Amino acid sequence: MRVTSLNIEHGCVFTVLMGDYESLNEQPMAAVSGLDFICLTDNPLLRSNTWDVRLVTPMFEMDQVRSQRYVKLRPHEFLPDHDCSLYIDNSVLLSKDPADELRSKLASHDLALFLHSFRESVEAEFAEVALLKFDCRRTLAEQLQHYRNAVPHVLRERPYWSGMLFRRHASPAAIAFSAIWTAHVLRYSRRDQLSLNYALAKSGLQPNAIEEDNHSSTLHSWPHARNRRLEVSIVGNEGET
Template structure:
């Protein structure tokens, strides 16, 4: 019998190594879209990318934002970034957060509550061209977008009933913004949700740590690795050895 739930991810090149879930739900299919022919897994079904872009980030974003194009035979989809390990039964989240909405995400781990703050952070971390980010920020506010009281969602995990018509409209719009402006999807999602008028649920960040473990991407630079540890929560220390920086987690018991 065809399963209703799919967990999926996308990996381009060697940016991430495919991570096996610590908890496997037999009621879910697990699909990894990739151009890396060396990927092997006993859990994940490896599927080649259908669309390719010069920027590999856009190649993975295309899969990430448009599950209705790739996974239309499933009722529910759960996206996870390639650096995330599943450690609990994530189908529980669908029952909790997709009852009254077609999309749900976790709150931003650093409690950013405005597009302005997200753009500033992206510029500082050199996540995209400064001129692109500033243009996009100013455009959104000029079109009437106003920041609310809620946190901006983090997009490393996305729960969706992805075949709903209004959500498809929103996801196509989201992709258009990522393709046209900055590729930073956390910048564009709040505006798109406001413009299309789709309700979405924000999940408390503490729940993220109950269901997932987030590591740094294999291709990340030093600043990105620090951000990964901040996202994961808890304490960490930065050490140097032979002129290289190393980051290690500190358990709360030993702090």
């Protein structure tokens, strides 16, 4: 893969917080980093000491989860003034300036992802989402059958953790990958880890796979959730008969 040189000065760290899902976590590393720290939100009252809070319009007024995913998966659309980015879930706390990590992990790739450190396969991730009632079983079954018919090898792959995403998000390859990933999150499960491997396979994008503990690395610790509304995450048997 041919990758152009990376201008880290055009990079940023961003998170997305939609609705009243949980409290925004501050990021002390913003004070020592040369990167912009941007929080994209639909809450006009949100204030922060460490984030540059920017308002966005939700894609779906009655679906804050998919609205959050849409912004998360399409940084080229919402952050056009930046060429590369590190997305972090709001519950991730950075423990050092991420600028060097962004530069090194994207040195020869358009995308860098943490491998899932406690799930063995994409199919096992489907089973866990169903068990925890994070999406309706009918939707999960339909998506799973699609992947079994179209790209069965993807279900045997180790999944990636999408709590942190390093991207050259302005690159054509990353944009093509994003389009497929977004389409599947809107069509099937809102749990974006379920469709990530599929989107990679279909787009042909080869990520830099990071083998580190999802809960703790030299760069971060996770999770740090405050005032989270669990009822937003749990779907249960909605839509089933």
